[in-house]
Amino acid sequence: MKKQxxxxxxxxxxxxxxxxxxxxxxxxxxxxxxxxxxxxxxxxPFAGCWAxxxxxxxxxxxxxxxxxxxxxxxEKTGLAAGYLEQLGSWGSxxxxxxxxxxxxxYFALLPAAAEPRAGANAAEVCWFPVIGKGVRVRLxxxxxxxxxxxxxxxxxxxEYTSLPAFLVPKEFTLTELQRAYETVLGRxxxxxxxxxxxxxxxxxxxxxxxRAGPNRPARVYRLSNPGAPVFFARPFSPRGK
Amino acid sequence: MKKQxxxxxxxxxxxxxxxxxxxxxxxxxxxxxxxxxxxxxxxxPFAGCWAxxxxxxxxxxxxxxxxxxxxxxxEKTGLAAGYLEQLGSWGSxxxxxxxxxxxxxYFALLPAAAEPRAGANAAEVCWFPVIGKGVRVRLxxxxxxxxxxxxxxxxxxxEYTSLPAFLVPKEFTLTELQRAYETVLGRxxxxxxxxxxxxxxxxxxxxxxxRAGPNRPARVYRLSNPGAPVFFARPFSPRGK
DNA sequence: GTAATAGTGTCTATCAGACACTATGGT
DNA sequence: ACCATAGTGTCTGATAGACACTATTAC
Numbered sequence: 001m002k003k004q005x006x007x008x009x010x011x012x013x014x015x016x017x018x019x020x021x022x023x024x025x026x027x028x029x030x031x032x033x034x035x036x037x038x039x040x041x042x043x044x045p046f047a048g049c050w051a052x053x054x055x056x057x058x059x060x061x062x063x064x065x066x067x068x069x070x071x072x073x074x075e076k077t078g079l080a081a082g083y084l085e086q087l088g089s090w091g092s093x094x095x096x097x098x099x100x101x102x103x104x105x106y107f108a109l110l111p112a113a114a115e116p117r118a119g120a121n122a123a124e125v126c127w128f129p130v131i132g133k134g135v136r137v138r139l140x141x142x143x144x145x146x147x148x149x150x151x152x153x154x155x156x157x158x159e160y161t162s163l164p165a166f167l168v169p170k171e172f173t174l175t176e177l178q179r180a181y182e183t184v185l186g187r188x189x190x191x192x193x194x195x196x197x198x199x200x201x202x203x204x205x206x207x208x209x210x211r212a213g214p215n216r217p218a219r220v221y222r223l224s225n226p227g228a229p230v231f232f233a234r235p236f237s238p239r240g241k
Numbered sequence: 242m243k244k245q246x247x248x249x250x251x252x253x254x255x256x257x258x259x260x261x262x263x264x265x266x267x268x269x270x271x272x273x274x275x276x277x278x279x280x281x282x283x284x285x286p287f288a289g290c291w292a293x294x295x296x297x298x299x300x301x302x303x304x305x306x307x308x309x310x311x312x313x314x315x316e317k318t319g320l321a322a323g324y325l326e327q328l329g330s331w332g333s334x335x336x337x338x339x340x341x342x343x344x345x346x347y348f349a350l351l352p353a354a355a356e357p358r359a360g361a362n363a364a365e366v367c368w369f370p371v372i373g374k375g376v377r378v379r380l381x382x383x384x385x386x387x388x389x390x391x392x393x394x395x396x397x398x399x400e401y402t403s404l405p406a407f408l409v410p411k412e413f414t415l416t417e418l419q420r421a422y423e424t425v426l427g428r429x430x431x432x433x434x435x436x437x438x439x440x441x442x443x444x445x446x447x448x449x450x451x452r453a454g455p456n457r458p459a460r461v462y463r464l465s466n467p468g469a470p471v472f473f474a475r476p477f478s479p480r481g482k
Numbered sequence: 483g484t485a486a487t488a489g490t491g492t493c494t495a496t497c498a499g500a501c502a503c504t505a506t507g508g509t
Numbered sequence: 510a511c512c513a514t515a516g517t518g519t520c521t522g523a524t525a526g527a528c529a530c531t532a533t534t535a536c
Contacts, residue, residue: 012297014256014298015258016255017255056253057255057256057343059255059340062334063333064332064333064334089327089329089330091345092306093300093303093305094304099300102298102345173488174489175487189526190526192490192491192528193524193526196524196525210534213487214486214535214536215485215488216486216487216488216532216533216535217488217533217534219489234474235475236525416514431499431500431501433498433518434497434498434500438498451507453507454513454514455509455512455513456506456507456513456514457505457506457514457515459514459515460515460516475497
């Protein structure tokens with residue numbers, strides 16, 4: 001049985017360590033995810049392939065994993081995330097052809113209105129519509145698997161949390177919020193049940209504004225506590241069983 | 242703006258990478274977690290301090306993160322886990338005094354009967370009762386935080402999954418299963434509601450045995466699908482709101 | 483008034499919790 | 510017969526979904 005290495009001897013090989021972020025937003029009636037095109041010139045693997053934004057941890061600049069994820073997000077979108085959650089980690093001997101590597105994956109939600117200024121390397125960044133469990137292009141590394149996990153987590157949580165509130169502008173009507181839920185879930189919800197649920201929690205609070213239109217104006221709301229999501233007691237419709 | 246390193250130049254500093262496992266089981270009416278005492282001789286940090294079992298990834302032996310976690314579990318308990326789930330990852334410049342490090346944390350559930358043979362280094366391994374959000378001893382690194390997160394995840398999931406079935410021997414009565422739920426939750430459940438829920442799902446199937454006692458014998462059950470946990474449509478009692 | 487969407491009230495099926503009841507073996 | 514625990518039946522309160530109804534603005 002092999003002993004743990006001594007403190008004086010920490011020079012055994014270590015995995016490459018990266019952070020990747022699945023960044024979602026809604027446009028119209030579609031959920032979309034931000035992807036970057038990998039360089040064709042630096043000789044790295046999966047050249048020209050689309051991938052989740054991410055990269056190596058910079059131990060000089062990143063105080064911790066979350067800060068690293070926030071930095072990736074900022075560099076690609078120029079925006080602060082409405083919501084950032086750790087998704088999990090993927091590590092194996094084979095996921096990167098250069099050797100044993102592990103990535104810490106996050107997922108982020110951006111409000112619809114906020115169009116990313118597409119940071120430093122604009123041409124390489126693009127929104128892709130989500131179709132089923134992923135996107136139509138082949139992704140680098142195991143990013144298809146990570147994206148599928150992010151989508152599963154997002155869709156699960158939408159059933160019993162207020163996460164879609166982070167996909168909507170700061171001020172919104174209840175109908176707009178309901179549309180965000182429906183876009184992520186891929187199915188319609190009952191207006192009455194939706195409003196009852198949302199208003200029964202302390203999720204939103206009314207703003208003293210009305211949204212005009214060719215009809216009765218809608219009350220405008222904002223999040224009561226923009227920092228943290230709300231958990232509902234039950235999912236939207238009984239599943240499983 | 243700093244560029245990603247070229248493929249030819251991957252020699253920039255990388256974080257130390259470890260895997261840690263919070264291993265739970267029940268004994269009597271108490272939930273307990275397995276801890277190891279850190280060596281006082283190898284000059285490593287937190288000497289003599291209790292810690293979650295874990296250590297550096299061995300890129301020669303560990304095919305992936307999960308295998309690494311299974312290896313740690315096997316080395317400390319000599320047992321295969323009934324359940325092993327990834328919990329999350331913790332990484333920062335300061336959590337390990339030796340430098341930037343990241344750990345991939347898992348949590349595992351062991352059946353009550355299975356007493357660990359306490360692997361290679363028996364004297365250093367010990368079960369500690371869980372009290373509130375952790376244990377009574379000070380833990381190394383940020384392991385108190387990781388343990389608290391594991392407990393929170395476990396207690397949350399117990400509300401709407403069959404996880405406690407992995408804390409119970411292969412064959413069990415419904416009352417024994419209910420006790421496992423109650424031990425983790427820290428509160429009593431209604432017998433009738435509990436049985437209805439458990440039997441309504443395909444969680445368990447009867448074994449052709451009875452458990453004798455100074456009373457009416459109880460039917461013995463086993464898991465229908467020992468591989469995967471079952472998710473219930475609702476938590477045990479409405480929370481939140 | 484009409485169109486269109488905002489917002490509310492009512493009914494019902496479902497189900498968890500409560501609790502009392504019956505069942506069955508050991509002594 | 511009695512005890513202790515296994516296991517079941519019934520009632521009730523809460524609530525999500527369904528759906529119809531009212532409200533309010535632009536035109």
